[in-house]
Amino acid sequence: MxxxxxxxxxxxxxxxxxxxxxxxxxxxxxxxxxxxxxxxxxxxxxxxxxxxxxxxxxxxxxxxxxxxxxxxxxxxxxxxxxxxxxxxxxxxxxxxxxxxxxxxxxxxxxxxxxxxxxxxxxxxxxxxxxxxxxxxxLLGMPGMTAYAGFFEVCSPKKGETVFISAASGAVGQLVGQFAKLFGCYVVGSAGSKEKVDLLKNKFRFDDAFNYKEEPDLDAALKRCLPEGIDIYFENVGGKMLDAVLLNMKLHGRIAVCGMISQYNLEQPEGVHNLMNLVLKRIRMEGFLVFDYYHLYPKFLEMVLPQIKEGKIVYxxxxxxxxxxxxxxxxxxxxxxxxxxxxxxxxxx
Amino acid sequence: MxxxxxxxxxxxxxxxxxxxxxxxxxxxxxxxxxxxxxxxxxxxxxxxxxxxxxxxxxxxxxxxxxxxxxxxxxxxxxxxxxxxxxxxxxxxxxxxxxxxxxxxxxxxxxxxxxxxxxxxxxxxxxxxxxxxxxxxxLLGMPGMTAYAGFFEVCSPKKGETVFISAASGAVGQLVGQFAKLFGCYVVGSAGSKEKVDLLKNKFRFDDAFNYKEEPDLDAALKRCLPEGIDIYFENVGGKMLDAVLLNMKLHGRIAVCGMISQYNLEQPEGVHNLMNLVLKRIRMEGFLVFDYYHLYPKFLEMVLPQIKEGKIVYxxxxxxxxxxxxxxxxxxxxxxxxxxxxxxxxxx
The missing domain is CATH 3.90.180.10 (Medium-chain alcohol dehydrogenases, catalytic domain)
Known part of the structure; x- marks a missing residue:
């Protein structure tokens, strides 16, 4: 017609x-x-x-x-x-x-x-x-979110410890791989054994845990990161954020990308441990990828060869x-x- | 002897x-x-x-x-x-x-x-x-805290709106005066009529309210700062922080100096509105004056003449x-x- x-x-x-x-x-x-x-x-x-x-x-x-x-x-x-x-x-x-x-x-x-x-x-x-x-x-919005969030918001230094929640997701799996390639010690959390296995074996995180099987998130973080956390890439909010605040190191940075655990609650959970921001001089920064799209050509230049060489998987x-x-x-x-x-x- | x-x-x-x-x-x-x-x-x-x-x-x-x-x-x-x-x-x-x-x-x-x-x-x-x-x-730790917190942590721009809690205290009264001299619109909260009068009349804040007489802190902030808050100088934490988060503007900054409302609680109150950090790309940063004492000579150079000219009172x-x-x-x-x-x- x-x-x-x-x-x-x-x-x-x-x-x-x-x-x-x-x-x-x-x-x-x-x-x-x-x-x-x-x-x-x-x-x-x-x-x-x-x-x-x-x-x-x-x-x-x-x-x-x-x-x-x-x-x-x-x-x-x-x-x-x-x-x-x-x-x-x-x-x-x-x-x-x-x-x-x-x-x-x-x-x-x-x-x-x-x-x-x-x-x-x-x-x-x-x-x-x-x-x-x-x-x-990888080459779209989530990739740019991981790239800008990690390199621009987290101000990483080689050798620092990085914790990522929702770590097997579209963004988290990349933050972890970028951080590993950059020279950080990387730990992630996810919600199933299959996802934890991916983190450890496919994405080569240093350690990972299934948050659904941890009765005490603070203890899980202390087990995986006994020296504390320099950088937290926040995807979930709520109880995980509270546990992370207890484990942040001096001058730590928290890039707040999202809070998926809170989106479906009528009233978001309360976060109780914010005084740690002062005690440890922590910067916590919310960001949206829109503010960083001017970096897309630079991002492609970095990531395309890494994909071809098998250094980044997705x-x-x-x-x-x-x-x-x-x-x-x-x-x-x-x-x-x-x-x-x-x-x-x-x-x- | x-x-x-x-x-x-x-x-x-x-x-x-x-x-x-x-x-x-x-x-x-x-x-x-x-x-x-x-x-x-x-x-x-x-x-x-x-x-x-x-x-x-x-x-x-x-x-x-x-x-x-x-x-x-x-x-x-x-x-x-x-x-x-x-x-x-x-x-x-x-x-x-x-x-x-x-x-x-x-x-x-x-x-x-x-x-x-x-x-x-x-x-x-x-x-x-x-x-x-x-x-x-004024010329000691609280003065340096106000100076570093406002000028170094808050990254102020002329014409921005600034809200200060515990605003008549050792630090707050100075942050407000520095912000006014810098060209910001300044609102403060305090806990008595006498303190609110000081804010408005002695420290020349643009507006102020007694948080103990406000049944709804969100409404009080919307009344005093209908366009929203660019900079929050945080001294109290808890419910005030939650109300402020609802009223922050895009790319706002929160300098976390202290959380006095929380210090005597067995368990700090929960803060529910942190998702605003993402929605509005807010930077929230805890700081301690110890990291800024190298600026003390520069601070004295600014503030001593202001005291002598009556531009800063204490x-x-x-x-x-x-x-x-x-x-x-x-x-x-x-x-x-x-x-x-x-x-x-x-x-x-």
């Missing part, structure tokens, strides 16, 4: 139903079949893209709530498709940075075809001798097909995924 | 009885009359001093507990005199930096005469055209006589003092 305004095609979408409190469910989203014209609107400076991979990231939980934080990402719009990072192929371009056929990663919609209205925030994919899905993880958990997207996203919050959760929506 | 080993004189002391949990009491200390020889031990490189002013500072509460934090100040020793900052006159010197008759400020004992074993940590007082007691406050609460010291120290924790709490032990 074609017209002079472009072919009209089927366009499956994952629609966000309404704001969520508590634990999100698959039914907070709905897969709906819609249609779209395969043509940019007249005069558009956007891009019409076909989405290939969709990225499931913990920060998306914050967007399921009605947030009003200027400078943070907007909440999802009830009745509209979920938006997030993805890898896509340009079908039509109204923007000088991109042409038909280009591959890109950036903010797109959870639908088969999307119109990207801010192409200047997307990155053209130049290196295709790596799995394309890596641009939702574990992905790939959900196949568009219909699997809601469950894949929800699975993040029970830790069902092993490694970076991505949805493969099309092989083109 | 004299001998070749030096005259033996009366030496009143404030003895620390035993480690404290919960709210400290005057009876956790004991004023005891002892004697001492007015002579340094043979070969000593220390100083024999006569104490003139003793400084009561909130951080001393942390030293009443059995703490084991490497790099922090030691706990008090049960059965020995309290130690802390003071102003003293040198009676005999075994150290090349000082000679008999010099005035100094630094770490000394809560007793009439003390032997200072680490004179290199003391500062010689060169400017005596200001009240000597100022060297326990309010002290002076307890008179050695016997008043325990009550003066305890009074800090109920906010009995108005301004910097100092004990005048001798007019020489």
């Amino acid at each position: 074609a017209s002079e305004d472009g072919e009209v095609v089927r366009n499956k979408q994952v629609i966000f139903r309404d704001f969520v409190s508590g634990f999100p469910k698959e039914t907070d989203m709905e897969v709906r079949e819609s249609t779209t014209k395969l043509r940019l609107p007249e005069g558009s400076s956007g891009l019409l893209v076909k989405n290939l991979y969709l990225s499931c990231d913990p920060y998306m939980r914050t967007r399921m709530a009605k947030l009003d934080v200027p400078g943070y990402v907007d909440s999802f719009k009830p009745g509209s498709p979920i938006t997030g990072y993805g890898v896509a192929r340009v079908l039509e371009s109204g923007h000088p940075n991109f042409k038909k056929g280009d591959l890109l990663w950036g903010f797109t919609g959870w639908e088969e075809c999307s119109i990207i209205t801010a192409p200047e925030t997307c990155f053209k994919i130049e290196h295709t001798d790596v799995p394309l899905s890596y641009y939702t993880g 574990v992905e958990d790939t959900a196949k097909g568009f219909e699997s997207a809601p469950a894949a996203l929800i699975g993040l919050f029970s830790g069902r995924n092993v490694g970076k959760q991505v949805v493969a929506v099309s092989h083109e | 004299a001998s070749e080993d030096g005259e033996v004189v009366r030496n009143k002391q404030v003895i620390f009885r035993d480690f404290v949990s919960g709210f400290p009491k005057e009876t956790d200390m004991e004023v005891r009359e002892s004697t001492t020889k007015l002579r340094l031990p043979e070969g000593s490189s220390g100083l024999l001093v006569k104490n003139l002013y003793l400084s009561c500072d909130p951080y001393m509460r942390t030293r009443m507990a059995k703490l084991d934090v490497p790099g922090y100040v030691d706990s008090f020793k049960p059965g020995s005199p309290i130690t802390g900052y003071g102003v003293a006159r040198v009676l005999e010197s075994g150290h090349p930096n000082f000679k008999k008759g010099d005035l100094l400020w630094g770490f000394t004992g809560w007793e009439e005469c003390s032997i200072i074993t680490a004179p290199e940590t003391c500062f010689k007082i060169e400017h005596t055209d200001v009240p000597l007691s100022y060297y326990t406050g 309010v002290e609460d002076t307890a008179k006589g050695f016997e008043s010291a325990p009550a003066a120290l305890i009074g800090l924790f109920s906010g009995r003092n108005v301004g910097k709490q100092v004990v005048a032990v001798s007019h020489e």
Whole structure:
């Protein structure tokens, strides 16, 4: 079915139903079949893209709530498709940075075809001798988050001790590998034996523990890091943060990337040991990757050779097909995924 | 009564009885009359001093507990005199930096005469055209704390909004005045109408509130700082910190100087809103003045003219006589003092 305004095609979408409190469910989203014209609107400076991979990231939980934080990402719009990072192929371009056929990663919609209205925030994919899905993880937002969080926020020094929570996730597995290559002693926590094995054997962490099997997190940290922690890469918040504060060393640094253990609570847990910030002169800094994207070329220059030489590895958990997207996203919050959760929506 | 080993004189002391949990009491200390020889031990490189002013500072509460934090100040020793900052006159010197008759400020004992074993940590007082007691406050540790905390830790910019808790205290009143002179909009909280009046009228804060009369600290902050807070100078912790986190602006900074509201609790209160560190990319940094004493000459160069020109004022609460010291120290924790709490032990 074609017209002079472009072919009209089927366009499956994952629609966000309404704001969520508590634990999100698959039914907070709905897969709906819609249609779209395969043509940019007249005069558009956007891009019409076909989405290939969709990225499931913990920060998306914050967007399921009605947030009003200027400078943070907007909440999802009830009745509209979920938006997030993805890898896509340009079908039509109204923007000088991109042409038909280009591959890109950036903010797109959870639908088969999307119109990207801010192409200047997307990155053209130049290196295709790596799995394309890596641009939702290792070579995309989570990779840059790990890189900027570790090298820019943590101010690491060789020989320092580094602790990472949610360490087998999209970001954590990279922070640990970057820290090891940099010359730090690296310990991670994760939520299953399988994940702990990955940390120790695949990502070559010096030590790791399953937080679900530790009755006393303080004791677990003291066992793995008897000298204390110079750098904490914070992904979980709550009780783990409290235990870490007791084990930080003088002039330690805490990069706060996220607090996934808190996102589904009606009221976040209280953190009691903040006085350690003073006693040990600790810097605790929240950061968002948006502030560091200017470093992306420098990051690629470092990481692409490391991938090719096998110095950096990456574990992905790939959900196949568009219909699997809601469950894949929800699975993040029970830790069902092993490694970076991505949805493969099309092989083109 | 004299001998070749030096005259033996009366030496009143404030003895620390035993480690404290919960709210400290005057009876956790004991004023005891002892004697001492007015002579340094043979070969000593220390100083024999006569104490003139003793400084009561909130951080001393942390030293009443059995703490084991490497790099922090030691706990008090049960059965020995309290130690802390003071102003003293040198009676005999075994150290090349000082000679008999010099005035100094630094770490000394809560007793009439003390032997200072680490004179290199003391500062010689060169400017005596200001009240000597100022060297326990404005020109001593609290002054340097305010200066370093504001200018070095908070990274202020002209026109930013600054909120200070415990704002009429030894440090807070100075942070507010430094921030005003620097060109910031300054709001403070304190615990009585008298203190709030001081903030507004004497220290020229832009606004101030009595936290004890605010049923909702979040609402009080929104009323006084509707645009939000760029810089929070944290002296109290607990509920105030939680309310501040809700009101911080993007890229805000929190300098954590102390958490006086928490020191006497068996278990510190939980802080729930730390996720704001990420959402707003906030840096929260604990600091101790010890790391900044190299800036003392620069600080004096700034502040001495400001004092002479009346641009900086300072309010002290002076307890008179050695016997008043325990009550003066305890009074800090109920906010009995108005301004910097100092004990005048001798007019020489």
